[in-house]
Amino acid sequence: MSALSALELKRLTKIAEKARDNAYCPYSSHPVGVALVSASGKVYPGANVEIAHYKGVCAEASAISAMATAGEREISAIVVIGPAMEYLCTPCGDCRQRLREFAGKGLRIYSMWKDGRLGKVHTLEDLLPWSFGPENLAEVGSGPQKNKKKRK
Numbered sequence: 001m002s003a004l005s006a007l008e009l010k011r012l013t014k015i016a017e018k019a020r021d022n023a024y025c026p027y028s029s030h031p032v033g034v035a036l037v038s039a040s041g042k043v044y045p046g047a048n049v050e051i052a053h054y055k056g057v058c059a060e061a062s063a064i065s066a067m068a069t070a071g072e073r074e075i076s077a078i079v080v081i082g083p084a085m086e087y088l089c090t091p092c093g094d095c096r097q098r099l100r101e102f103a104g105k106g107l108r109i110y111s112m113w114k115d116g117r118l119g120k121v122h123t124l125e126d127l128l129p130w131s132f133g134p135e136n137l138a139e140v141g142s143g144p145q146k147n148k149k150k151r152k
């Protein structure tokens with residue numbers, strides 16, 4: 001996917017902010033919201049959801065699960081907004097791997113400041129260089145390719 005236009009980024013940031021407003025994070029007090037754009041152009045919001053034993057679900061994982069549940073398998077772009085102006089909220093290691101699983105060609109990750117301004121745009125390769133993915137397993141014949149729904 002080519003880079004988002006300023007107008008599209010603004011629209012997606014609003015969606016991510018709304019999702020962040022719904023984050024359930026009484027333990028970390030670290031609300032995060034995302035707006036994930038799939039290959040079809042549909043937008044999947046996500047927020048982090050924590051539980052008492054601390055194994056919560058990140059905002060990115062929430063949105064990726066919603067996308068996969070809807071039958072889609074490719075992410076075109078994702079906008080991530082955290083709660084701070086002191087540091088940018090980029091996807092955690094686990095979410096980087098989740099993004100890797102469904103990354104469309106040229107996936108860009110937009111990390112926004114708390115106030116909605118653009119902080120930095122990353123490619124997946126920036127965040128997860130020399131990554132391991134489905135193709136690596138497919139090479140030895142044990143990959144998930146046969147179970148993977150055909151990309152639309």
Ligand SMILES: [Zn+2]
Pocket residue numbers: 058059060061091092093094095096
């Ligand atoms: Zn995460």
